[in-house]
Amino acid sequence: MEPSFEYDPDWLEATFVSRVALDKGQARIRIDDLGSHRVAAVFAALGAAGIKVDVIAHTHGPVETVLAFTLAETDRTNAVAVLKRYLTIEPKHGPIAKLSLEGVGIGVQCDVAAILFEALARAGISVDIVSTSARVVSVDQADAAFDAACRVFDFPDDL
Numbered sequence: 001m002e003p004s005f006e007y008d009p010d011w012l013e014a015t016f017v018s019r020v021a022l023d024k025g026q027a028r029i030r031i032d033d034l035g036s037h038r039v040a041a042v043f044a045a046l047g048a049a050g051i052k053v054d055v056i057a058h059t060h061g062p063v064e065t066v067l068a069f070t071l072a073e074t075d076r077t078n079a080v081a082v083l084k085r086y087l088t089i090e091p092k093h094g095p096i097a098k099l100s101l102e103g104v105g106i107g108v109q110c111d112v113a114a115i116l117f118e119a120l121a122r123a124g125i126s127v128d129i130v131s132t133s134a135r136v137v138s139v140d141q142a143d144a145a146f147d148a149a150c151r152v153f154d155f156p157d158d159l
Contacts, residue, residue, distance in 0.1 A: 016112060017153045018103040022146040024139055026054070027076035028096040028128065030068040031089055036060050039067055042083065049082045051075045055098070055131045068129055070096060096128060097142030099149060119152035120145055 031042070039058060046053060055070040071079055073095055083091045101116065120127060125145045149155075 016103050017101050017155075019101070020146065020149045020153060020155050021100045021102065022142060023098040023100070024095075024142050025073050026070045026096050026098045027073045027079075027093060028068060028070050029076070029079060029083070030066065030092040031083070031087065032064065032066055032092070033089060034065055034067050034087070036065060041086070042067065045082050045086050046071075046079055049078060051079045051082065055129055057129045057131070070098060070129065095139045097139050097145070099142070099145050101149065101153070115152055116149060119148040123148035 034042070036058075043053065051071060052075070053069045053071045057066075057068045059066050076093055076095075080091055080093055101112065117127070123144050125141045125148060
């Protein structure tokens with residue numbers, strides 16, 4: 001007998017976000033005016049130093065090219081030292097918090113981003129970096145962002 005799966009759209013819709021998580025142990029490094037041809041070398045240098053990066057945002061436009069990424073706060077000092085040996089550009093850096101939503105239905109539910117960004121906007125939270133796996137906010141707004149996300153998705157804020 002083959003296993004069967006019965007699709008229940010009400011269940012899926014009701015559980016599209018199953019967890020809200022907050023990590024305040026993150027840091028962000030931003031490098032302005034870094035040519036696209038140097039991005040791989042930045043990550044090679046960090047990798048050679050044993051530094052893992054998490055969320056990466058790279059924009060290349062007609063006016064400005066920016067590379068920003070997050071990593072563990074405990075690695076920030078070492079990462080900045082590595083980058084200063086490699087770059088002539090001074091990297092901007094500081095602590096940051098990562099807000100994550102998890103759930104099996106996120107990929108099929110169209111309005112998760114709209115719901116979250118509306119809740120963050122109503123709470124006066126500015127988002128620094130966005131990826132499909134996390135939203136990165138300033139540390140001083142981390143608790144408010146976590147509370148807003150928990151409220152809008154009906155989770156207790158003491159997870």
